[in-house]
Amino acid sequence: MSLDSSYLTYPMRREGMDHDLYPPSPMPRRKPVVWPNGKAVAVTLFVNLEWFPITPEDKSFRAPGHMVTPYPDFRHYTAREYGTRVGFYRLLDAFAKVDARATIAMNAAVADRYPSIVSDVAAAGHEIIAHSTDMNGTIAGNLSESEERALIHAARDTLTAAIGTAPRGWQSIARSQSWNTPRLLAEAGFDYMCDWVNDDLPYMVATSAGPIASVPFNHELSDRQMIAVQQQSMDSVAQQLDDALGWLKQESARYGAGRVLPFTMTPYITGLPYRMDAFEALLGRIASDDATWFATAGDLVDAWKPQAG
Amino acid sequence: MREGEKDPGLYDFRPYRDRAKIEWPDGKKVAVWVSPNLEFYEIDPPANLHRKSWTKPHPDIVPYGHRDYANRIGHWRLAEVMEKHGFKGSVSLSVALCQHHPEVVADASALGWEFFSHGIYNTRYCYGMDEAQERAVIEDSIRTVREATGQRIKGWLAPALTHTPRTLDLIAEYGMTYTCDLYHDDQPAPVHVRSGKLISMPYSIEVNDHYGFFVYNMSPREYADTLIRQYERLAAEGEENGTVMCIPLHSYLIGQPHRIGPFEEVLRHIAADDRAWITRSGDIADHFLSSGAYDAVAADCARYKQGDAA
Numbered sequence: 368m369s370l371d372s373s374y375l376t377y378p379m380r381r382e383g384m385d386h387d388l389y390p391p392s393p394m395p396r397r398k399p400v401v402w403p404n405g406k407a408v409a410v411t412l413f414v415n416l417e418w419f420p421i422t423p424e425d426k427s428f429r430a431p432g433h434m435v436t437p438y439p440d441f442r443h444y445t446a447r448e449y450g451t452r453v454g455f456y457r458l459l460d461a462f463a464k465v466d467a468r469a470t471i472a473m474n475a476a477v478a479d480r481y482p483s484i485v486s487d488v489a490a491a492g493h494e495i496i497a498h499s500t501d502m503n504g505t506i507a508g509n510l511s512e513s514e515e516r517a518l519i520h521a522a523r524d525t526l527t528a529a530i531g532t533a534p535r536g537w538q539s540i541a542r543s544q545s546w547n548t549p550r551l552l553a554e555a556g557f558d559y560m561c562d563w564v565n566d567d568l569p570y571m572v573a574t575s576a577g578p579i580a581s582v583p584f585n586h587e588l589s590d591r592q593m594i595a596v597q598q599q600s601m602d603s604v605a606q607q608l609d610d611a612l613g614w615l616k617q618e619s620a621r622y623g624a625g626r627v628l629p630f631t632m633t634p635y636i637t638g639l640p641y642r643m644d645a646f647e648a649l650l651g652r653i654a655s656d657d658a659t660w661f662a663t664a665g666d667l668v669d670a671w672k673p674q675a676g
Numbered sequence: 677m678r679e680g681e682k683d684p685g686l687y688d689f690r691p692y693r694d695r696a697k698i699e700w701p702d703g704k705k706v707a708v709w710v711s712p713n714l715e716f717y718e719i720d721p722p723a724n725l726h727r728k729s730w731t732k733p734h735p736d737i738v739p740y741g742h743r744d745y746a747n748r749i750g751h752w753r754l755a756e757v758m759e760k761h762g763f764k765g766s767v768s769l770s771v772a773l774c775q776h777h778p779e780v781v782a783d784a785s786a787l788g789w790e791f792f793s794h795g796i797y798n799t800r801y802c803y804g805m806d807e808a809q810e811r812a813v814i815e816d817s818i819r820t821v822r823e824a825t826g827q828r829i830k831g832w833l834a835p836a837l838t839h840t841p842r843t844l845d846l847i848a849e850y851g852m853t854y855t856c857d858l859y860h861d862d863q864p865a866p867v868h869v870r871s872g873k874l875i876s877m878p879y880s881i882e883v884n885d886h887y888g889f890f891v892y893n894m895s896p897r898e899y900a901d902t903l904i905r906q907y908e909r910l911a912a913e914g915e916e917n918g919t920v921m922c923i924p925l926h927s928y929l930i931g932q933p934h935r936i937g938p939f940e941e942v943l944r945h946i947a948a949d950d951r952a953w954i955t956r957s958g959d960i961a962d963h964f965l966s967s968g969a970y971d972a973v974a975a976d977c978a979r980y981k982q983g984d985a986a
Contacts, residue, residue: 370804374722375812377796380772384744386719386735393779394752428732508733542738565741567749567933586738587932597893607896611934618753618933628933 388549388572389581399624400568400674406660407619408612409667410653412469413538413561413584413631414458416484418476419447419502426514427507430540431591432633447635451477454638455484459491461647465654467661472498472538472561475522478529485529494663496536496561497522505540512547519555536561536664542586550574559668567627569671580672582664589631594642601642605649616658627667628659677868679841686844686858687867687876688977696972698863698918700963704953705914707960708907708946710763711856711879711924712754712789714780715770717743718799726803727838743798743928747777750931751784757936759787761943766957768794768833768856768924771817774824785825790956792856793817795835802838810840814850830958831856831877848872854961862910862919864964866974875964877957878920880906885929900938904945911951920960 379385402409421444423434432447434440462469471488473495478485488495499505500522506515519537527533535558539548542562552560554576559569561584571578586592588611593599599607608630615626632638637646653659662670678685700707720734730736758765767784769791774781784791795802796816805813813835821829832847833856844855848869855867856879867874881887883906888899903923910919923942930939946952964970 369806370724370809372809374724374800374805375809377772379718379720380775380796382775382778384719384776385716391777391779392748393777394749396779508735543732544735544737546735562737563741564738565744565748585932586742588934597889599893599895603895607934610896610937611932614933614937626933 388574389570392566392570394567397568397624398674399622400671402625402660402662403670404660407626407658408615409625409627409660409662409670410467410612411583411627411629411662411664411667412462412467413629413664414455414469414471415498415538415631415633416451416455416471416473416477417447417498417502417633418451418474418480419444424503426503427505427510428541428543430502430505432595432635433502450633450635450638451481451484454634457638457643458632458634459487461643461650462493463491464647465650465661467650467654468663468666469493469661470536470561470664471495473526474498474501474504475525476501478526482529489530494536494665495526495530495534496538496664497526497534497557498538499540500525502540505543506545506548507543508545510545512551515545515547516551516555519551523555523557535559535668536582538562538584542584549579550576553577553579559664561664569627569668569675571675580668582667583627583629584631585629586631588629589633590636591631591633594636595633601637601645605645608649609652612653612656612659616656619658677841677844684841685868687860687865689980690861690865690973690977691980692862695863695917696969696976697916698964698969698973699967700914700918700953702953705918705951706907706911707918707920707953707955709766709920709922709955709957709960710758711768711922711957712751712758712765712784713768713794713924713926714751714773714784715743715746715768715794715798715926716773716776717770718797721797721799724801724803727801727836729799746926746928746931747773747780750927750929751780753931753936754925754927755783755787757940757943761940761947763943763947763954764956765789766831767791769821770794770796770798770835771820772796774820778824781824785827790830790958791821791825791827792829792831792833792852792854792957793821794833798836801836802834802840802843805840807842807846810842810846814846818850830854830961833857833879844874845870848874853965854957856922856957862913862921863917864920864960864969864973866970866977873965873970875961875970877922877961879922879924881924883922884924885926889929889935896935896938899935900942903939903942907942907946907949907952911949914951922957
């Protein structure tokens, strides 16, 4: 079947991007960013703290990690809960050992169901960012604007009530957005989103409801991608992060500019007994390196924004 | 090609023994070319019935953003490492990148990299195109690269590896000398086309970084080790008869901070080994055509023809 002639027209073939969210920004053209105390690399630890209803809804798409078997899927429902009850506490203890502050992207349902988790996170000084309502709360281009707005507001309001202050940041499930998401997040008062994987540094995104920062987030540097999808070991993950840190330190020295190393953990993946020793050893190496700074998403934005030119 | 037939008739059979000897300049054993894909993927491309661009409803921002990483970060990191070790790129170019990111194209051009076409966008597929449409894509490619870089493209890698039965005949008719779309050999060889002279340039899907990381799920160090093994074997075999090793890359993959360090060790290894002719695809094609190798290989093929064709 032959193609319509419109297939060879390119209405967005122009200098710059094929959308208006942000302009191109080749790395060599950037003004160097400096982190507090002259640290070379901000290490941003993200945890996805999720609650999977045993009744998936598949509205936009089924979230990664969601139910697999015919109802009732005890296997996956409970294995995810294991992450929240057990694995997450192993991670909290591991962070405490090295005095690391992390960013916890939390489903509002977690705050609602397990308020003690919110106080434990707050007591440890970690930052909570909004991570939708629960794992049925996926967003994609086929979600209506009103449904998406309702979902964003529900997550924000539930977390605000649980934390006592409004979360400043947002991360979508599977980092999936619609055309409206950046605008709806700006409109809902969020300062930053952690969904775009196109950069190593923060940058500003323009929307008709005002600007919102994009916090660098690397979907490849995550236990889901490396361990659950690519079936690599925690030893291999740790080596890859060591290599990344080494490279970024060298780059930072060469260009006199701060760099960011993000890593995302899922409590039911990293928080298993046989993976924790290698993970804690990795955290220990990062913590004992003078070039590093454990930053939350908010710390990173606050350090970067005054320098953004 | 012979459309609709069981054997598309792209090239002749020639086993990997008793071959006419291919000699590379200065007695080198293996021609090594590095092929960064400089691409642009659209956030909202039109539908092609034969292939979907993105998995999720548009905008599918994770894979889109991943590829955008190349033009913001990855290219600059990869280009610096390649230049440091003396590797000029042979670029498979989404030619619309000349419009979207002229700085990336200008940088590659200033480094002395060669450009060949990888279509207009990597989200516009050739499946379903009629001849006039396919000619328009080829003419657009030639014109756009000439205007942006002054280079006349010599080669082709179909956008997202989407071909039609006409593609090879058409690119040869437009004067191109090599295709990177055929994966049947570790040495160049003639391709049957209606007019002109076209050769198959060994490109290797197997050691493409996308395959390494997302088909074989290798760690960066495993991938680096794979490339070194590939190099060592082809260099050793090249003692008898010159071979080609291509390293096809995407800077949104290899240019990530956890991968570029191990990859730099591969370039260091090859650059330090005097068996390698570190070159560009167009230079390999020029040498193959001008040194008599094309005719010698064609004569080789004739020895294996059967029946009336002999």
